[in-house]
Amino acid sequence: MLQPIIRLYQNAYQGLSPSVWLLAGVMLINRCGTMVLPFLTLYLTQHLHYSVTDAGIIMAVYGAGAFVGTFLGGRLTDRFGFYYVQLVSLLFGGAFLLFLQFVTGFYALCTSVFIFTLFGDSFRPANQAAIAFYSQADNRTRAFSLNRLAINLGWSVGGGLGGWLAGVSYNLLFWADGITCLVAGLVLWRFLPVPSSTQITTPGPVATQPLPDQPTAFSSPYRDRLFVAFVICSTLYLTVFMQLFSIVPLYFKQVLRMTEGYIGLLMALNGLFIVVIEMALVYRLEQQKRSKTGLIATGVFLTALSFLVLGSTTASFAALVFMLLITISEMLAMPFIQSFTVERSEPATRGQYLALYAMGGALAQTAAPAFGSQMVAHVGYASHWFVVAGISLLSATGFWLVGKKIRVLPSTGVNSLSRT
Numbered sequence: 341m342l343q344p345i346i347r348l349y350q351n352a353y354q355g356l357s358p359s360v361w362l363l364a365g366v367m368l369i370n371r372c373g374t375m376v377l378p379f380l381t382l383y384l385t386q387h388l389h390y391s392v393t394d395a396g397i398i399m400a401v402y403g404a405g406a407f408v409g410t411f412l413g414g415r416l417t418d419r420f421g422f423y424y425v426q427l428v429s430l431l432f433g434g435a436f437l438l439f440l441q442f443v444t445g446f447y448a449l450c451t452s453v454f455i456f457t458l459f460g461d462s463f464r465p466a467n468q469a470a471i472a473f474y475s476q477a478d479n480r481t482r483a484f485s486l487n488r489l490a491i492n493l494g495w496s497v498g499g500g501l502g503g504w505l506a507g508v509s510y511n512l513l514f515w516a517d518g519i520t521c522l523v524a525g526l527v528l529w530r531f532l533p534v535p536s537s538t539q540i541t542t543p544g545p546v547a548t549q550p551l552p553d554q555p556t557a558f559s560s561p562y563r564d565r566l567f568v569a570f571v572i573c574s575t576l577y578l579t580v581f582m583q584l585f586s587i588v589p590l591y592f593k594q595v596l597r598m599t600e601g602y603i604g605l606l607m608a609l610n611g612l613f614i615v616v617i618e619m620a621l622v623y624r625l626e627q628q629k630r631s632k633t634g635l636i637a638t639g640v641f642l643t644a645l646s647f648l649v650l651g652s653t654t655a656s657f658a659a660l661v662f663m664l665l666i667t668i669s670e671m672l673a674m675p676f677i678q679s680f681t682v683e684r685s686e687p688a689t690r691g692q693y694l695a696l697y698a699m700g701g702a703l704a705q706t707a708a709p710a711f712g713s714q715m716v717a718h719v720g721y722a723s724h725w726f727v728v729a730g731i732s733l734l735s736a737t738g739f740w741l742v743g744k745k746i747r748v749l750p751s752t753g754v755n756s757l758s759r760t
Contacts, residue, residue, distance in 0.1 A: 371494025373520025375502030403706030405457030413462025414695020434521030633743025639672030644732035651725030
């Protein structure tokens, strides 16, 4: 019985290029030091003694910088290549984090935080373009899953270590975060070969058996109406999913009366399941040649179901059921959203496609806590969970309709949808 499971995991991690593994290692180093963002609100209110309102404004500026930064990163990636955008982003971000701890004035903080995220978040589309470049058509989703594994593992380490460092001194968070950014940049510079412009603009290998929804690339993501609809659905989904990191912990504490330690364990369970299960799950689904949009729609539907569980009962077991459902939904949706975005683009415009998707994520990251807090204040937790479940169902329906719109010609695998 164990042998098939071991073989499944061996196969799940085989076939990925050394550069994909290196990029995952760079991401792991970077995320192990991600300590400033999780504790930024506490730093602003507890250490610098800003009001919650002022801290909220600075966090909104952070989100705005991330939104503009992802757009800029996509443009720069298509212009200069993913290698240099990643390198500059990591080195600049690391150096700026070391400087940021000495900024205390409100307007200076707003300006500094915006500049930091403007350049720091340009890393996202460049990194995703690099993963797409170094992966093959038949293992691209697994390549993104490996990167997500590194993110979740690093986030768990960084979050735990960051809590301990914050108890000693908030300044240590900036030193740890900045130094790991610099180290990640140096590892990238030392070990990742610089691809030529010819390599980047040459289309990658095409799968011999196209998936049912394998799309044709457009010259611009903003003219690709189907992809714009896809990004809107993604933004709605991410706005709901990110309630997990903002409103859900408050609900666990205030309504379910959980301790901080138990809440932390539930959050850790999410990352642990992803690390242990996602790669094998994605490999099995890739082997079955499932429709990406169908898998995404299923994952988003499970997100709706998870929030319906929270809205239906205040029993303590609801938290565990919720966490299991939303983790499964995340593993089904997010890797395939990224790989669909890559396959929708051409190499010359890949950065812009990835940037548009990342901009939707940055918008969701900014909107999720504001939307959730206002809903809870006006209608309460239970009604809020039913509303976000409805938004998830709307998003799932949208993904399903996008998949239905895509038609693949049996003989060529070319999308029959007109470029409108």
